Amino acid sequence: MPSDPTKLQKTKDIGIPSIAMCVARVPNSGRLIFGSSDFKLHEIDVFAEKPQPTPFGGEGHQSYVTGVVLPAPNVAVSGSYDGQLIWWDVEKREPTRKVKAHELWIRRLVISPDGKTIASVADDMQCKLWNAETGEMLRQFSDHKPITPHDFPSMLHAVAFSPDGKFLATGDKVGHVAIWEATSGSKVATVEAPGLYTWDPRQRRHSIGGIRALAFSPDSKWIAVGGIGQIGNIDHLDAPARIEIFDWQKGERKHELNNDKFKALVEDLVFDPSGKWLLSSGGAGDGFVTFTDVETGKPIHQDKLPMHVHQLALNESYDTVFAVGHHKIAVCEFKATEPPAASEPAKP
Template identity: 30%
Template structure:
């Protein structure tokens, strides 16, 4: 499988959240200046939504009817936007801290958001207990709270199963929990931990860092893939091993992981399964190595293809037909022009060839 970039359009600030129509023709971007934009990929025409977040806009999802977009931000708010008028419909204060990531159930009924601040809870610098639920689920039609789940903060990633029945969430300490959305007891139906996504700083600064920054259920619903960065001695360097692991989530058992020699170093934060279920993509930012975007075989986990996009990919989505991919990007700071910085955000499209 080969990826080739076909389109790229600039946005004023780095893009942290991405949603798109099934064909990838219309893309929605949540940006670090708190704004949310609609971008027509064929022409590059951009329109800003009326409501903005007071801090980073960290995520956005498009409901299946294509009429409503929901965004999340570091201000802890979820905002419902009318796609046609670009005006706000509803606002919900979901968290007292940041919304790290959000996810939409495939049936469009639920939106999940995860939060949590890393504060030392003891002399070993283990995370302190949460001050609010780490995971919350809302009804997309009414904005009503559906469920709140406990998880050790910070909770960095979440994903719904293909049947919309289960929600998985991963945290900084490499722990994944899975809940049955229809259950009323709020207890996880599965959970497991791995040390391969967490670092303890041994130089310069002593604290935990890292975590599972991306999660995705396989199309058949039987496995979960998580991505992030492997352990490193200096948490400020950002040069841990690019890594992913795949688990049988019901058993909490590791099935596979990235192969030795097929990775560089850097933080991986984007995961996407190809619609045919035979491949998955992982992307992020590169510290050392030859790639920051790669495709892997679902059959044996081997590296199929890779590329160096020369920038940080924060999200990736395959089109419904599997022939294209859309991505959100944060570039380097660039040069200061009179009165403003150069644009740091990008949305991109890629062709996908067998």
């Protein structure tokens, strides 16, 4: 049954004690494994009658858990502000391997479509590729300056694999995106989205924003970049959620989308496998989801969510979204309505 973003409805709204920073979904289930502000991984079955998160045990992370991927059945890998990657036995909920992966805070993990390679990005401005099975580091690369043009530390928040697994994109605080050939680590293109970075030289003299989300289109030719637009008062996330879409091979910006309904930070982006829509989500005080028509750049449907969303997971048929964030997990369905049964032919 195809999806229909206009049918979006929230079906679950589950309170949790901590802030969920990242999520991965066990295939073909309602089991979510999420990383959290309590330094732990948790598992929750959102389709259970009374969903309750269960923490993983053992010697885990020492800071916020900001990335989690599931490279194989019964295996989870998490990354944290503590700079570590930890491999976990999901059934036992215990760590099986720890790797000191980065010098500074890990911001996100993603896994290649074939499940063999994990990419991590951190504030040491490095992207590192890891053998998902052995934990061996395969290569590292960076095209991101550690200091912003205004002499402050930069940050590397976002990373994404292309659906064909050939490319990898990394995006930093000042809006610089580098696109890499995943197997060789060669840089193949860059695009710039400075509109996502606000530097206030006068009133408050610091910056806010940056690229927080990246996603390749299903054919890998376009890349969407998410964050927040130019902010007047940088004490708050007080600007439109902003997405830019590039044909990165041609170096062309296809769309520049400022959300006129939600002032918020875009934390995650997901393309529909057919390439028709782009789902964005994030938040400020509250959360939001927006489905955007990729061709026209116009919103198809958008709605509030009950919390600032930090990451999304979708089901196999791309008609249910699992959102995790500020003390809540929400499940929303956007299934197309069954076509009405054929009526009897009218009698003459």
